Amino acid sequence: MKNTTNMNDPIRMAVDAAGIATLTIDMPGKRMNVIDTACMKSLEALIGTVVDDPKIKGAIITSGKDDFVAGADLKWLLQDISRQRPAAELHATHTTVSRLLRRLETCGKPIVAAITGTALGGGLEICLACHHRIAARSPKARFGLPEVTIGLLPGAGGTQRLPRMIGVQRALELMTRGNHLTVDEAKALGIIDEVVEPGDLLAAATRWLQSGPEPVQPWDKRGFRVPGGTGFENPGASQLFMVATSMTGKVAGDNYPAPMAILSAVYEGTTVPIDAGLRVEARYFTQLLAGPVARNMIRTLFVNKQAADKLVRRPADVPASRVAKLGILGAGMMGAGIAYCSAGAGIRTVLLDRSTEDAGRGKDYSRRITKKDVEKSRTTAAEAEALLDRIVPTTEYRDLEGCDLVVEAVFEDRDIKRQVIGKAEAVLPATAVFASNTSTLPITGLAEFSQRPASFIGLHFFSPVDRMPLVEVIVGKQTTDATLARALDFVRQIRKTPIVVRDSRGFYTSRVFATYTNEGMALLKDGVNPALIENAAVQAGMAVGPLAVSDEVTIELIHKVARQSRLDLGDAYQALSAADVVQEMVERQKRLGRRQGGGFYDYPEKQKKRLWSGLSSIYPLAAAQPDVEEVKRRLLYIQALETARCYEEGVIMVPADADIGAIFGWGFPTWTGGTLSLIDTVGLATFVAECERMAKAYGPRFTPTEGLRRMASRGEVFFPADGG
DSSP states (O other): OEEOSOTTSSEEEEEOTTSEEEEEEOOTTOSSOOBOHHHHHHHHHHHHHHHHOTTOOEEEEEESSSSSBOOBOHHHHHHHHTTOOOHHHHHHHHTHHHHHHHHHHTSSSOEEEEEOSOEETHHHHHHHHSSEEEEEOOTTOOEEOOGGGGTOOOTTTHHHHHHHHHOHHHHHHHHHHTOOBOHHHHHHHTSOSEEEOGGGHHHHHHHHHHTOOOOOOGGGSTTOOOTTOOSTTOHHHHHHHHHHHHHHHHHHTTTOHHHHHHHHHHHHHTTSOHHHHHHHHHHHHHHHHHSHHHHHHIIIIIIIHHHHHTTTTSOTTSOOOOOSEEEEEOOSHHHHHHHHHHHHTTOEEEEEOSSHHHHHHHHHHHHHHHHHHHHTTSSOHHHHHHHHHTEEEESOGGGGTTOSEEEEOOOSOHHHHHHHHHHHHTTSOTTOEEEEOOSSSOHHHHHTTOSOGGGEEEEEEOSSTTTOOEEEEEEOTTOOHHHHHHHHHHHHHTTOEEEEEEOOTTTTHHHHHHHHHHHHHHHHHTTOOHHHHHHHHHHHTOSSOHHHHHHHHOHHHHHHHHHHHHHHHGGGOOOOTTHHHHHIIIIISOOOBTTTTBSSEEOOTTSOOEEOTTHHHHSOOOSSOOOHHHHHHHHHHHHHHHHHHHHHHTSBOSHHHHHHHHHHHHOOOGGGTSHHHHHHHHOHHHHHHHHHHHHHHHOGGGOOOHHHHHHHHHTOOSSOTTOO
16 A cells, blocks of 8 residues: 555545555544644645546545544634634635535545544534445544534535435434434434444445445435435425524524524525535535634534643643542532532542431432433443442531542531631641632631631532532642642542632632622612513523522522622622622511522422513612513623623633633523633723713613723733634
């Protein structure tokens, strides 16, 4: 076999004596193959060779890595689209692969994909353009077109080839949801033609080429029809698109343009020949690239989150560490959830509470989760039993001996925390790190109860811990870099995403989240219809309205936090604008939240919750109601503004952590990219002007910061054009 490329090329090509070319995608220095400029240039050159060289009779496209291709290099893509180039330039650059694949599939030579492992996004689109697809059997392999999850559509022919291959309905389901398929599922749908053992992959590809296959795609043959029909001429297909459009609009609304763009590309593209369909796809793809949503989602959900997962904030000069034994003080919902995640990561976990019954109930939480996982075949019975064996419920502090780290997760009460800190430190080794899971009490103040404040840190988990990916790591005034590094190592060990913030009351996430619930109550006090408040919040992209989420965290807790802050701060305390609403609901109406029977909502048994009818008598509706966009602005902008304050005060050290914390901590809308990305998207000057307007209309809480005014005057942004 003759090699025509060198080992450092992103794609190597070798041609055997029978004229079969093997193109091996193997990008040097990368764990997975991705599509970037170098890959595209190499692909263009080699496709040209395959097409033009008469000695080449057919080609195999495969991978030199365990997986095929994971899609586009999102960091490269982000840097490119953050430059906000003209649409024509974006179109020329990012439709290159689509044009190359079309040239490949129409070259008159048979092309087969020999797929190792996973093929996603552009990787699967390469496979779809081949005349035959053979996958190596692997339980971990996944296939799909998940571009919708980053605000895009498949832009290398996926919206045109997949419906022509498996029918419109299934293709839309996969593309608008971003679902992944196993090897067997992809084979059953017809996306994969053959599944073979890994050692037989290239031989199977060669056998297919030697069988004399016709090198023409079905959609290039005369009389081809999309399976199941499409377009306005087919009543069933027309009805499908009508239903899909309605459902997509209901779920995505105006915030997420990608799902509707996928529907449009498929509807328009499958009613015309594929070359015209590919042009339709390219137009919609370019529109999404040029818009802010894809840029925001790629930056925060993938590029910056991946950097956080890799501990980009970790002090570099501290040796790596692992927790072998963990102690958890408090077996309530938070402590039980931390225990489950830690035991699942292989850590021996001591779960301590006041009574044997309480500690046992904490372990039962893991028992319930593992039981469901076994029933749904997400784990084996043996693995579940091993996880449970690693959780040791106890009431004895001496069982904490030998712990590398302890997480305190008791009630938000200073005196209780003081007691458990002292008892735990009495038996812990001098090298142990002590972490508090407090969500509101300053870490520096709690560290005063510790005999080793340098080893004291905050690890703020979110409920339910087993499903929430974020951990807010809070650095106290005496916390050392070594302690921070070890805490971050633990967060990565249990497969969570950390952000690092400096100590303050409410830290970052609780502080900003409080402005959301407060603004919902302020709107209520202003006479805005509570249904309008809740619906506007959901339409803006928040998972739950501010009144409903106040019920979930309990209005009583909001009241207690405010009371504790007043006691701690004295004359420096500044009450939130809707503090009187909290006081009214707790002290006079005795409506404390969902767990206590009802708050802003009633919760009738076996029925959907409904807004409490008594609200209208306490807060009568104003004669003139605001439009929904104004309610959205109030709810979103107040959170973004408070984030800017946190950044200027040094609580948040880097903008990326602010956005990650907003989305993964309390569910700020993903289309925005996060609170600071929202400000960039709106534009600093516009945001400042809107805040000034709302400050005059609704109160000084909307007054923009001096830092924002300076940034606006200088034309600055939180996230520069390099995508950082």
